[in-house]
Amino acid sequence: MVAASEDAVVIQAAKRAGEPTIITVNCPDQTGLGCDLCRAILDFGLCITRGDISTDGQWCYLVFWVVPRPTSSNIQWPSLKNRLLSLCPSCSIPFYFDMVNRPTSSQIYLLKLFSVDRKGLLHDVTKVLCELELTIHRVKVSTTPNGRVVDFFFITDAMELLHTKMRQDDLCERLNAVLGESVNSCEIELAEGFQQGFSSLPPVVAEELFKLELSGNEVCSAILSPEMKRLKKADVNIDNSLSPSHTLLQIHCVDQKGLLYDIMRTLKDCSIQVAYGRFLSDMKGSREVDLFILQSDGKKIVDPDKQGVLCSRLKLEMLHPLRVIIVNRGPDMELFVANPVELCGKGRPRVFYDVTLALKVLGICIFSVSKLEVPWLSSKDLCQCLSHSMYVVCRLKSAGTRLLKDSGRFTDFCWMTAGSCHWEAARLEVRLWME
Secondary structure: OOOOOHHHEEEEOOOOOOOOEEEEEEEEOOOOHHHHHHHHHHHOOEEEEEEEEEEOOOEEEEEEEEEEOOOOOOOOHHHHHHHHHHHOOOOOOHHHHHHHHOHHHOOOEEEEEEEEOOOOHHHHHHHHHHHOOEEEEEEEEEEOOOOEEEEEEEEEEOOOOOOOHHHHHHHHHHHHHHHHHHEEEEEEEEOOOOOOOEOOOOHHHHHHHHOOOOOOOOHHHHHOOHHHHHHOOEEEEEEOOOOOOOEEEEEEEEOOOOHHHHHHHHHHHOOOEEEEEEEEEOOOOEEEEEEEEEOOOOOOOOOHHHHHHHHHHHHHHHHOOOEEEEEEEOOEEEEEEEEEEOOOOOEOOOHHHHHHHHHHHOOOEEEEEEEEEOOOOOOOOHHHOOOEEEEEEEEEEOOOOOOEOOOOOOOOOOOOEOOOHHHHHHHHHHHHHHO
16 A cells, blocks of 8 residues: 555644634545544544535545634644544554554553542643543542542553653653642553453433433423523435435534534444535534535435435434433432444544533532443444443532532433522533534
């Protein structure tokens, strides 16, 4: 296989503050490439404000206009270019090739962090790991009665350098710089015998997280903020009259975090090919997506049943990219977050980062946390089934006099607090979706 040229990915820096950076990808085509590129861009803390995709089935040309998320202050552009190059079908850059095509070959390391408890500690650590391109596979966090915190992070290194003393020292120095005197010690070692753990969920929790349809009549719908009610609307239409050889898929909805990734992920898992695409955002926060698509056999989608399934699946994945519920566990509350997983086994980027950030901003303390994987929900037709298999379990304790109050089963990011529950719910929802 011939390695792709450096010109296969070109990143044109923004000329002025506030203007987008332009990413151009010019390489051989393959089904799902758009999804993979959108995932990488999302993983680096960027938002796609505009995009154009064109392909003849053999070669593709993609242009993305991107801006950093408000919470992303340090974008590693050279690393992003290397990541995108590694995704091009003809690319064989050793630096990233193993990570992308053979993720199981990456060595798992155990980061042990002993520190003094303080608000936002877990998110600050997670932010450092993300900036250093370290992937979190499992987390075990516990807080002792005397205010000490013991954090275990099972991580892999996208740069494949964590076995070196320089890389380990850099990680510990960054953690010390961010956490300051809170850190007592930082240790890194090989996680020998590490196995991807599978954990069973309580039946009620599993049913609520993974049910195929989320009712709009749930109790939680009554407390949704106006902003979230606007987010819960999307128009998805299919038109076969405008092109003799392609089906036109039109989507109009509110712009939100990872929207293009969710769309492209769904199409990839359903083996839908995109021949031409255009993504636009307006000044009012709406997103228009026009995609000319084909089935895997190269034909238009003319079967009404298949059209209906695809439209329903897209709406479900766009409006409910994450599943969140809160369960009462005596004096504490447990937060469950289900994260969609692609057929290739990759989960949605930065979910753990976003959850810990939202909790930090809302002043909610985390008593303990487990980031685990559960078995896939298998189906012969993935287009008719969700494949959420990554989930995060947090045991929460009150922050000061604030208490989390739960009166049953809630979905759609519905958090209820002892005071001003509507606004607290809206703040968390908007942060998980929009920022």
